[in-house]
Amino acid sequence: MSKPKTTLPASDPIRLSPVSYVVLGLIRLRGPSTSYDLKRAVGRSIQYFWPFPHSQLYVEPNRLADAGLLTQEQESDGRRRKLFSLTDAGRDALNDWLGSAPEQVFDLRDMAIMQLFFADFMNAGQLTELAREQVRFHTDRISRFEEIAENTTGFAGQNRMLPLDLGLRISQACVEFWSEVLEKRGDT
Amino acid sequence: MSKPKTTLPASDPIRLSPVSYVVLGLIRLRGPSTSYDLKRAVGRSIQYFWPFPHSQLYVEPNRLADAGLLTQEQESDGRRRKLFSLTDAGRDALNDWLGSAPEQVFDLRDMAIMQLFFADFMNAGQLTELAREQVRFHTDRISRFEEIAENTTGFAGQNRMLPLDLGLRISQACVEFWSEVLEKRGDT
DNA sequence: AATGATATGGTATGATTCGGACTATGTCAA
DNA sequence: TTGACATAGTCCGAATCATACCATATCATT
Known part of the structure; x- marks a missing residue:
């Protein structure tokens, strides 16, 4: 080996x-x-x-x-x-x-998605509240990423900034997702 | 008493x-x-x-x-x-x-990103190999999601399909991300 | 009928991780 | 001199994990 x-x-x-x-x-x-x-x-x-x-x-x-x-x-x-x-x-x-190729680990743990999975048992208000809250959460997260990116003066290689970039994209995907959930249900 | x-x-x-x-x-x-x-x-x-x-x-x-x-x-x-x-x-x-609003849990655990974080200590070959492997991994994941979506005949509410949709978007974001990493380093 | 591969169904347990409370020490400013 | 805050570190029970193991059913092949 x-x-x-x-x-x-x-x-x-x-x-x-x-x-x-x-x-x-x-x-x-x-x-x-x-x-x-x-x-x-x-x-x-x-x-x-x-x-x-x-x-x-x-x-x-x-x-x-x-x-x-x-x-x-x-x-x-x-x-x-x-x-x-x-x-x-x-x-x-x-x-x-x-x-060495690392063991593949890509785990996501999202409580909100779990609730969404059982959304059949929610009423409309609960679902929109959940979605709204998630949009807020991930928007915040994006701000935090952007802040970190700014405050980290480009020292020693841009490699350390790359992960942040992925985090950003994922959070953006989440915002889009939850926004669409909101749109589909009648917005309040 | x-x-x-x-x-x-x-x-x-x-x-x-x-x-x-x-x-x-x-x-x-x-x-x-x-x-x-x-x-x-x-x-x-x-x-x-x-x-x-x-x-x-x-x-x-x-x-x-x-x-x-x-x-x-x-x-x-x-x-x-x-x-x-x-x-x-x-x-x-x-x-x-x-x-009830659930406690906010959104945890990501990605081994590849950890390696990328220390990419300063890799040589070019290692980095491109990592990125290539990740593209493969997330592409597979997308296929699996699509397969599940197809095989799950739309029984009882589309709500159960929504999480899959988010998974799909996140994986797509990952594929894009790692592809760009590949492009930036000279591709082989 | 015997073999064995595969899916089904379940248990047990030691090792790891988690989470967060708890204890301090320096530092600066009011 | 008080108090707030960042710094620095320890501890430990509870929760989770991984995974090996055990057992029964099913079906196809020889």
Whole structure:
């Protein structure tokens, strides 16, 4: 099958999850970072395409450090922050992942659509209210994306802006969809 | 005085999750159903908007039956299938949910986008391969949606087709997006 | 009749993830 | 000196997940 690097001895069969790659990748992009740094970075970007609770950003780097993919140094004074840096092994792990076709994951989880699915049991008012609310929601989302796009001065490659672009398109599709639902039912 | 509130054998504060509503809603749509029936129905529809493992479709109906929202009757012979039906309480619970604004949940989880986010560390070949694969993936998805739409003869209200329509639009947006990624990098 | 492939129908469980409450420390301004 | 706010991190029970496993029916082939 694949061709693992033989050089590393006794090391660990650490299991790398999507969150692992988020951590490795972000540290590679940003340089040495604290968990809090990562948390903020995630909030402006990856969150929209792979949500997870921030607490994992405190647990996961420690795991990766134990496995030798990161190093950590802790401040000795007041805050005692931990700063994580990428090791060569970490860089390799990231590259391996980027070079391999990832498992296909494209999951959508939309509560409003679930309700719509059972719309036969709603009355007209409920349905239009739902649709209206969804238009609002996705319109907001679009604004947020646009805001982020503006505030992110085009540093270091436009690649980081691409995901935002997809998010935008998807939200636009949603706005169109729900607007048409509204139109079809008599608007109020 | 001699009647302390402490014993609450009466009704239970059962917590209803999205999966609960899937079960209640599907049984309302289809009539009395077995877990297996639900499983198949989910596979053709809700799965695309709220994925969850099929084992929950065996656990959840039992919970709901315990709480009095469903009734069950088990075959006495061979297969001993359990058939679940909606009670009035179940119907009420479903209606309550449909009448209330649901918590806003719109989560997207896309592994390919995560890789794209770190595309700075890919070489051109890897990126085009990723994009090509995504075009393939979403094109397939579109076909599947269209197939389902065809095979579902327009029974009982077009409402059940609406979610499929949104799925279609989103996948189309994805195809467009990844195609443009391909175009921007020199195509091979 | 025996084999085996496939669909049906269901259970069990350890591992992961989730979510969010909780505890602090610095910082700046009123 | 108070209080608001951002920063920084920990913890843990609850919920969800994945998936392996078990079992019965059906039908086609040998």
